[in-house]
């Protein structure tokens with residue numbers, strides 16, 4: 001791929017290619033934009049088909065983090081790392097320590113966290129070499145499992161979207177179809193059940209379904225049936241790209257609000273659901289609870305403070321809906337605009353930000 005051309009088109013700042021023969025580390029750290037602060041984003045370990053595929057993934061994910069962090073109101077830019085390798089076979093202590101030294105070399109421009117294929121144990125190894133890592137063990141001040149926090153953020157965001165669609169943010173009596181009842185969605189179902197919503201659930205894992213049926217009296221359907229069930233709200237909490245040409249004609253919901261990443265297969269699908277009058281809560285705005293939670297570690301983790309920040313996902317979804325109406329655009333574009341407008345505003349007061357950045361990082365250095 002033409003890396004510089006791509007980086008210029010989407011305004012990337014930096015890419016670091018890391019190679020350590022001894023441990024087998026092959027990593028690509030990508031920093032998209034640090035206007036708001038140091039770039040924070042997880043490290044994904046994956047067996048990519050080609051180096052180009054790994055680079056493309058790092059670039060795409062890093063830019064996504066700029067938007068996610070900006071829309072969440074965090075003083076953080078966007079970055080991400082991919083490590084090329086099989087997380088089940090290729091990991092070793094030296095690899096993550098070597099990677100930690102590369103991060104340290106960036107002197108705080110990039111802060112990592114977990115992502116697909118990496119664990120708390122891996123973050124602990126990185127922490128041996130650098131303070132610029134979040135999601136480490138509780139013994140080192142970690143925020144712990146992010147899923148319940150993400151779930152609470154999705155619940156709050158869903159209420160804001162429901163207010164737009166139904167005139168009230170109460171979910172009592174609403175029927176909510178939940179796709180995938182894994183870590184995030186199980187806790188989400190708990191909040192919805194406690195508020196008096198009726199649940200329809202599906203999962204490819206039968207035990208996960210049974211757990212939700214037993215705990216919340218949910219009705220179970222087959223995975224293929226979840227799009228067409230009679231419901232008020234559809235909550236995708238499993239896979240990406242589930243809003244597409246095949247599923248859109250089946251949808252009966254007035255609201256789409258769930259935890260899954262990259263829900264729209266193509267942006268045109270975001271246009272289509274907008275034209276149908278469906279209120280779509282953009283994925284990276286509503287599922288930001290996880291990153292808000294790990295970002296709080298930079299100030300010495302405080303659960304109450306993190307949860308208060310997660311509450312603001314309600315306001316962020318409201319803001320997105322406001323921009324969507326103001327500019328007559330679909331909500332997925334309104335979310336981008338919310339992020340871009342904040343970055344532009346802060347770019348103008350960058351000198352003021354730098355003080356804040358040094359303050360945060362000084363707390364992190366041991």
Ligand SMILES: NC(=O)C1=CN([C@@H]2O[C@H](COP(=O)(O)OP(=O)(O)OC[C@H]3O[C@@H](n4cnc5c(N)ncnc54)[C@H](O)[C@@H]3O)[C@@H](O)[C@H]2O)C=CC1
Pocket residue numbers: 146147150179180181182183184185202203204205208223237238239240259260261287288290291
């Ligand atoms: N865990 C977190 O804090 C965050 C999670 N997310 C996203 O939220 C989604 C859920 O995350 P987790 O709950 O952590 O994952 P998870 O792996 O615990 O749950 C996903 C569930 O979806 C089910 N599933 C997979 N394919 C399916 C299909 N075709 N039909 C129905 N069910 C299917 C799985 O069996 C599993 O139970 C993912 O897309 C993840 O990327 C986003 C931000 C943060």
Ligand SMILES: O=C(O)CCC(=O)C(=O)O
Pocket residue numbers: 040041042043065068113114115135146290291294
């Ligand atoms: O939530 C995390 O662990 C890190 C943030 C991140 O990389 C993400 O939200 O995708």
